Amino acid sequence: MPVTRERMAAVLEEIALLLEIQGENPFKVRAYRQGADVVKGFDGDIVALAEANMLTGIKGLGDALRDKLHELATTGELGFHKNLRADYPDSFFELFELEGLGPKKIALLNKELGVNSIGSLKTACEADKVAGLSGFGAKTQTKILDSIARLAQAATAFRIDVATLAAEEILEELRRHPAVLRASVAGSMRRAKEVVRDLDFIVATSEPAELTKFFSTLPQAKEIIVLGDTKCSIRTEAGLQCDLRAVSNSQFPFALQYFTGSKEHNVAIRSLALKHGWSLNEYGFTGENPPTVNEESDIYKALGLDFIPPALRENRGEIEAADAGKLPRLIEWENLRGTFHTHTTESDGKSTLAAMAAAAEELGLQYLGISDHSKSSPQANGLDQARLAAQIVTIANWNTEFAHEGFRLFAGSEVDILKDGSLDFDDELLAQLDFTVASVHNATTLSEDEMTKRIIRAMENPYITMLGHMTGRLLLRRDAYAVNHEKIIDAAAETRTVIELNCNPKRLDMDWRWWHRARDKGVLCSINPDAHSTQQIQFIKFGAEVARKGWLRREDVLNTKPLAEMTEWLKLPKQRR
């Protein structure tokens, strides 16, 4: 059984937890945790490198972790890890999911009561054995039971579309409060992560205690988790935790920067501040002659850095780039001139062709690519050859009758990639289309190798314009298919196939972590909403945010081309694109 990147990261994370339980040096614990983060985010085939024992010169992975990852990659196991966890069942690790319980308390529960799973903890609480432990009490015991109940039923992560709606509502309320001078969302939502675990809000006010009180009484506050003079956490009906920090107006830029994160980005920023002779925290700079700061950008400026857009703050090279004045000028959604991959009532869409066209134009777009499903997706009412041929005529007629200078429809298809990598339509029909999106919709359990070959074969077809939702993931619902991103990106560069950034918030696929690499290989991105209704065309706004997170510039995104240029580009043979 070959070791995966995820397995390697999980092993390091488990080691961190187990060392923490044993009361090991917290910095050693952190080193393992950071090692796991490096493994997860590494840009390249880290498993192959570990196997070849070539993990050198990677920040955060020293000699010890290099050797351990090598052992894990070559033997499938790690002796150090095996020994550490010998005394604990798999179920033990569930305990860390519970709110309010950390390594110290879990270690004590384990030592005193033999607790080694959520089930045994529940039993112990119900038998009133937990309240008597030193450091525990009746309240803690009740909270543990609450937390167990919540974990059993509530969602712990939320998609960006769901979170955005909730955040906008709350921000609106905060901004309406007369004592609020400035208010912003911070945290992972501001960094445009694909899913968020909580929402963070920062307000500038001279009445912090009044604001935390106000926050705790919002209609959204189904439950108050903590309430103090400067911070408050609530939970909404849907189970989404929302945190508020109330600070003074002069502290606001610092709090905004600090709580936007990421943690890794902030660690690096703070150590840079130390080199300038200042200490930086969520309230300000301290030290000799601290710089004047009015806006968040002033913090970066004071450290000799260009302003780093929140989407990039993941400690993936943005600080070095900002230092060298080499941050990319990121795409903005207003740069988009059109979009592809949309569905109509002809397959499984909810809106007609005419309605989709009108909505796209309303949004300020100059073109819309229609790509209904193909016949191998009968569940989506996919079109056969005859229906597709008819749709091509319909679109041509629409363009003649209704289009005017400055807007047109492009005829396309979301063609199924069949199990062997062949396509659902023959080349003759594909050649009549303005564009095509090739996607996998069935036989999704192939091995990584087979799936990768299948997709690459489809990309080699001269009439395939772009690859649709590369991994097929449905966020929080279905895992990605096994695919080799590196190989597919290389093949896209080779065959001049565009890769789609499917910005339906259920997908956001290809994942943002891979775009920087794709861009550097010269692969173009198309920001496509996979819209099944007129409203969903607006998903391209999420798409632009995610593209920013992937370091993409205007010139890296196909659908920033204006209509005339786009029309010409689509006529070019692939190898000349």
Added chain:
DNA sequence: GCCGTTTTCGGCCCGACTGTTTTCAGTCG
């Protein structure tokens, strides 16, 4: 365990809040 424009040894972020304490430990972000 990792790292290096103070350092190959000695640092590595720290403040708010809660509950159990009677001055503080643990958790969280």
